[in-house]
Amino acid sequence: MNGRLIVFEGVEGCGKTSQIQLCQEWLKSLGVSVVVTREPGGTALGLDLRRLLLEVENKKIADTTELLLYAADRSQHVEEELKPNLEKGNIILCDRYTDSTIAYQGYGRGLDINLIKQLNAIATGGLESDLTLWLDVDIEVGLSRKRAHSDIADRIELEAIAFHRRVQQGYSQLQASQDKIVRIDASLNKEAVQKMIQTTLSDRLKAWDYIISPESTL
Ligand SMILES: Nc1ncnc2c1ncn2[C@@H]1O[C@H](COP(=O)(O)OP(=O)(O)O)[C@@H](O)[C@H]1O
Ligand SMILES: [Mg+2]
Secondary structure: OOOEEEEEEOOOOOOHHHHHHHHHHHHHHOOOOEEEEEOOOOOHHHHHHHHHHHOOOOOOOOHHHHHHHHHHHHHHHHHHHHHHHHHOOOEEEEEOOHHHHHHHHHHHOOOOHHHHHHHHHHHHOOOOOOEEEEEEOOHHHHHHHHHHHOOOOOOOOOOOHHHHHHHHHHHHHHHHHOOOEEEEEOOOOHHHHHHHHHHHHHHHHHHOOOOOOOOOOO
């Protein structure tokens, strides 16, 4: 497999979707074959699972059920979307992946982290990201960004502040223990955050022999 999997992680409203879109435009302008996808919901089946997982009416999802639904989404996504695109040599920008499950279902819900790692291994068949960008912002800032732009909050956004705080601690601990997780200060404006991401990605894409000019588009 010649492509690379770049994952964007972080709490609600940290800017994953915005930054992925800006990255996609930038990489396209450089002639890099880039594909954007997300979890949950990166496949047709996954869209149904995403709806089940995020709709507010679904108050009765047991923690383990939630964990397994995310794993089912991931397994389908790996087979149907990630592996084929890596085989084609594409750069994949993926909105959430295995670390989200560790942060939300592990640190957030309190499920056993070693079991989650085993489940992640089953769901992914061992496919790991090549680089993970953790967009780090205070949870209050992230949640208020979301609320400023939408009246509708999903089931996870509506969790208590304490839950989001545990998730944030989870990301922090994951980043401290893994070199491939790069922390990006996501508290700055969108353009400044994008510039930092482009700096990190330029270095990686050069190291991976993707032909890319070092200039940023910003
Ligand atoms: N750096 C930023 N500063 C201010 N607002 C931002 C920033 N990044 C994103 N936003 C806004 O915050 C909201 C959430 O951003 P989004 O990219 O959807 O985050 P995520 O996908 O991580 O939840 C959007 O309305 C977006 O326009
Ligand atoms: Mg998003």
